[in-house]
Amino acid sequence: MNIFQGTAFTLEERQIMGIQGLMPAAILTQEEQMVRVMTNFYKRSNDLDRYIYLMALQERNERLFYRVLCEHTEEMMPIVYTPTVGQACQEYGVTFRKPRGLFLSINDKGHLFEMMCNWPEQDVKAIVVTDGERILGLGDLGSYGMGIPVGKLSLYTALGGIVPEQCLPILLDVGTNNEKLLNDPLYIGLKRPRVKGQEYDDFVEEFMTSAVRKYGQNCLIQFEDFGNHNAFRFLEKYRDRYCTFNDDIQGTASVAAAGVFAALRITGKKLSDNVFVFQGAGEASIGIAQLIALAMEEEGTSTEEARSKIWMVDSRGLIVKNRPKGGVSGHKVDFAKDHEPVDKLEDVVSKLKPTVLIGAAAVPGAFTTKILKEMGEFNKRPVIFALSNPTSMSECTAEQAYQATEGRCVFASGSPFSPVQLNGKLYHPGQGNNAYIFPGVALGIIACGVRHVEDKIFLHSAKALADMVTQENLDEGRVYPPLNLIREVSVQIATKLAEDVYREGLATTYPEPANKEEFIRSHIYEPDYECFVPETWPWPQN
Numbered sequence: 011m012n013i014f015q016g017t018a019f020t021l022e023e024r025q026i027m028g029i030q031g032l033m034p035a036a037i038l039t040q041e042e043q044m045v046r047v048m049t050n051f052y053k054r055s056n057d058l059d060r061y062i063y064l065m066a067l068q069e070r071n072e073r074l075f076y077r078v079l080c081e082h083t084e085e086m087m088p089i090v091y092t093p094t095v096g097q098a099c100q101e102y103g104v105t106f107r108k109p110r111g112l113f114l115s116i117n118d119k120g121h122l123f124e125m126m127c128n129w130p131e132q133d134v135k136a137i138v139v140t141d142g143e144r145i146l147g148l149g150d151l152g153s154y155g156m157g158i159p160v161g162k163l164s165l166y167t168a169l170g171g172i173v174p175e176q177c178l179p180i181l182l183d184v185g186t187n188n189e190k191l192l193n194d195p196l197y198i199g200l201k202r203p204r205v206k207g208q209e210y211d212d213f214v215e216e217f218m219t220s221a222v223r224k225y226g227q228n229c230l231i232q233f234e235d236f237g238n239h240n241a242f243r244f245l246e247k248y249r250d251r252y253c254t255f256n257d258d259i260q261g262t263a264s265v266a267a268a269g270v271f272a273a274l275r276i277t278g279k280k281l282s283d284n285v286f287v288f289q290g291a292g293e294a295s296i297g298i299a300q301l302i303a304l305a306m307e308e309e310g311t312s313t314e315e316a317r318s319k320i321w322m323v324d325s326r327g328l329i330v331k332n333r334p335k336g337g338v339s340g341h342k343v344d345f346a347k348d349h350e351p352v353d354k355l356e357d358v359v360s361k362l363k364p365t366v367l368i369g370a371a372a373v374p375g376a377f378t379t380k381i382l383k384e385m386g387e388f389n390k391r392p393v394i395f396a397l398s399n400p401t402s403m404s405e406c407t408a409e410q411a412y413q414a415t416e417g418r419c420v421f422a423s424g425s426p427f428s429p430v431q432l433n434g435k436l437y438h439p440g441q442g443n444n445a446y447i448f449p450g451v452a453l454g455i456i457a458c459g460v461r462h463v464e465d466k467i468f469l470h471s472a473k474a475l476a477d478m479v480t481q482e483n484l485d486e487g488r489v490y491p492p493l494n495l496i497r498e499v500s501v502q503i504a505t506k507l508a509e510d511v512y513r514e515g516l517a518t519t520y521p522e523p524a525n526k527e528e529f530i531r532s533h534i535y536e537p538d539y540e541c542f543v544p545e546t547w548p549w550p551q552n
């Protein structure tokens with residue numbers, strides 16, 4: 011636990027702790043300290059330096075760090091999280107100061123439980139784990155990927171109100187296939203090719219059993235930025251045995267579905283009246299497609315019909331049955347169509363005339379001007395989501411999308427874009443990032459003691475998020491609530507989750523709270539300083 015409060019320690023606290031004189035005489039409030047932080051923050055000339063500055067603050071004075079994140083969320087999120095965290099991971103060898111989180115390597119096989127016992131906190135309620143194989147849309151960053159669990163968990167606290175000591179970032183180091191890192195003298199991980207097959211699976215299995223042995227069956231384990239092939243396998247393998255979910259599949263699905271639900275209020279269409287085209291058929295696309303299909307089914311559409319509205323394009327072209335180029339396996343099969351092969355996204359869009367176009371394959375520029383213009387020709391209000399992260403991987407920029415559609419598109423992206431001015435009107439692109447979902451879902455799960463994270467949770471969270479979008483937001487082109495409300499979004503998602511899980515007998519925290527929202531709010535961590543002076547201080551004189 012980090013208790014350093016610096017110049018905010020009162021005189022009594024300084025005396026009691028024997029630290030008087032170890033700091034200057036002035037006694038500052040947390041608000042005054044925040045002025046210093048913000049001044050330093052603005053002085054930095056680039057975002058990576060701002061990231062390094064904030065990480066040092068987190069290390070030095072955790073409560074002040076979270077106060078800053080809570081009060082300046084919109085400004086801080088792109089630094090401690092996407093997109094800057096991506097750059098920080100790419101340059102982790104240089105940004106690295108003091109290790110944060112737990113590093114478990116394949117060489118430690120057989121000792122993972124003992125190593126978890128080295129972690130100083132005992133009451134861990136949430137783990138975010140990665141093996142660094144697919145960090146955002148940046149690919150294999152090996153151990154440098156640790157920035158992601160650290161960043162995600164700082165949002166657990168800042169946005170979801172989870173107590174920092176209850177959060178544990180974990181990096182599973184099984185090597186890397188990134189040549190650049192293998193030749194990088196500053197690389198912090200194992201310099202060996204990735205371990206695969208049975209040995210890798212056994213290692214992950216040992217990690218899961220050790221985590222639960224140490225922290226209990228209720229410990230929430232969020233899988234993050236694993237390679238496609240492993241992400242789906244582990245989700246299937248562990249979802250019924252552990253309290254676990256995959257953020258890139260389920261969290262992203264939820265936030266994208268919420269954006270679609272809100273967009274329907276603008277386009278005036280029913281969900282099942284849409285034609286969806288996905289650029290990509292990886293974790294995010296499959297997750298979104300499955301959740302949208304589930305939402306259609308809940309509205310009475312058959313599974314077959316729901317899937318017929320959803321088309322996918324991967325690196326080998328449109329996903330059709332018996333594709334000459336092959337590669338239709340796993341969940342892609344569910345969305346494969348009886349249709350002639352089409353190689354290019356541009357041709358797919360021309361032929362299918364989608365109402366909703368979603369990109370999540372980290373192919374920058376995949377939404378060409380021609381595609382965007384056609385979306386504008388086919389639809390009064392085309393829905394265009396460029397979800398790949400970080401910004402450099404986005405399928406198009408917000409400006410390109412608004413320009414090509416004369417401002418008519420409903421646009422959202424995974425990484426933030428600034429508002430766009432076009433013909434005298436200001437357009438607010440949405441940030442369709444799972445950060446709207448995972449902190450609230452985690453808060454609800456931890457507070458209610460949920461043991462299994464069902465898909466329905468993500469569908470209902472999507473609806474709760476979409477419900478928070480006001481008519482005024484929609485008029486501005488927003489399909490998500492403004493980021494400065496994101497903490498409240500988490501409370502609403504967690505409250506909805508609490509109502510559902512108690513009704514369905516999935517909660518294990520008893521007695522059942524009568525007022526779910528109050529119950530959720532009572533769990534929220536506040537970064538105010540603690541008082542270290544016992545009530546009896548100063549001691550009575552006689």
Ligand SMILES: O=C([O-])CC(=O)C(=O)O
Binds near residue numbers: 235
């Ligand atoms: O981290 C983010 O910004 C969203 C996410 O999970 C990813 O892109 O992998």
Ligand SMILES: [Mg+2]
Binds near residue numbers: 146234235257258
């Ligand atoms: Mg991710």
